[in-house]
Amino acid sequence: MIQQTTDSLKLWQFHNLSQHKGIKHFISGRSGGVSEGEIGSLNLSFRAGDTRENVQENRSRLAYALGISPEQLFFPAQTHSIHVKKVEPGTQSASLTDTDALVTNSPGQCICVMSADCVPILLYDPVKEAVGAVHAGWRGTVGKIVTATVQAMQQEFGTKPADLIAGIGPSICPEVYQIGEEVIEAVLQTFGKEANLISNQNGEGKGYFNLWEANRIQLLNLGVQPTSIEVAGICTYQQSDQFFSARKSGNRAGRFAAGILICPE
Template sequence: MDFVYANENHSTIINEKNGVVFLTFPKLVKAGVCHGFSTRIGGVSEGHLSSMNLSFTRGDDPEKVQENFRRIGAAIGFDAKDLVLSSQIHETEIRKVTAKDKGDGIVRETMPGIDALVTDEAGIPMYTSYADCVPLLFYDPEHHVAGMAHSGWRGTVAKIGAKFVAYIQKEYGSKPENIIAAIGPSICRSCYEVGEEVAEEFKQVFLPEEIPLIMDDKGNGKYQLDLWKANELILTQAGIRKENLDITDICTCCNSDKLFSHRASHGKRGNLGCFMCL
């Protein structure tokens, strides 16, 4: 499987099982955490949703979406009927998931307005959805806590990654220096042009010396924004050690034939899924 890589990091593992291609992260694999990030490959959806669309809100046949969830679950290693789905709104609300929540979003309606999920209970697969935004994955091996946060530009400005770290510190006693984390496939700096309004939001929350690290000023009111670097700064400043952090080198927009990208498709696309299960 030939992906276009944004750099020489190669910290994303490409997996294939029964025709389903998904991505994993070395440090989480080494820690023994069941997780994966879907691609477009291996599902049954058609047209611009082909083939592994994992959203019920993009106009797809619900039965095909259910089959896609079943296939990706079988490939990664969880039972799709137990999934807990997020219902994301680019905010910073975190939901603690327990066994009673199994099936939320799959067999019944899910709680709205959630951009992060977390649990310390085994056997509860969790799902967050993407099509250019940044998936953040977390695992605390000491307290056996796993979770994910959806971090688009709004979530990044709001530093949802740091809020997630603070949340599991408070709720589970997690220590940031023990957390294993990953920044997953999303749009890269070269592909992500933003305007002055978005750039100004970042200038308000990042230090002046950090701005050149996360943003290139093109001089015409346009900027190239690096959400990977911005989230790396957020997570390491929250106490996560660099040696415990995998940062992807796969851009959704550069690989829009294999990954759904909102920008590359001008909104005509399905959704990718990120999954974790203890």
């Protein structure tokens, strides 16, 4: 990934998406904001135990770094669902409830998802000029939310998966993400044993889940070109000084964001 610092904000970008001048995109870190403690400093979530004033200031700083107004940032109220909603002119953020993925073809509307170990995924269709932002934890991954998002882009915008460019962002890595029997069973039911998404299973019924590959497989199965998928390969748990990690902090972390917008003409 490409790392940039704007004022005091440290932002990351995917190499593949950065080649396209018709969009802006970002992955935020945890520096450059006003929040304190375990949620410091660039917490972007109102549900992380922060003050509303802090979050609003942090979002304003992010918007300024992107060259847009805070009103152009759209964050869904995430619930680890597989629900996808379309953002268009007139959409109110308050309407984006029980939602973990957003799509739009409206210029100037920055669709975002928040994370602190789950996988943020950004999608861009340069042919139809449409974008998507996806939040995929283990529930969303097993429920195939990235598949649902691509299908929504196909239905709403006529997107062809072969045209899509995808970035799989920083999240907890397969070397660290240990899960129990219930999650292992759900993964195997969705992807099958042959996908090799679970490693190092032990006698206690625990193993390690590769969220990155599980979401990459979905994109490949839809017809997205392998060369069009970039995996950041950054572990939020191992690099919790740069990104929020719920597991590392004992669920006391703030939330970073991934976002994408179509530039106005």
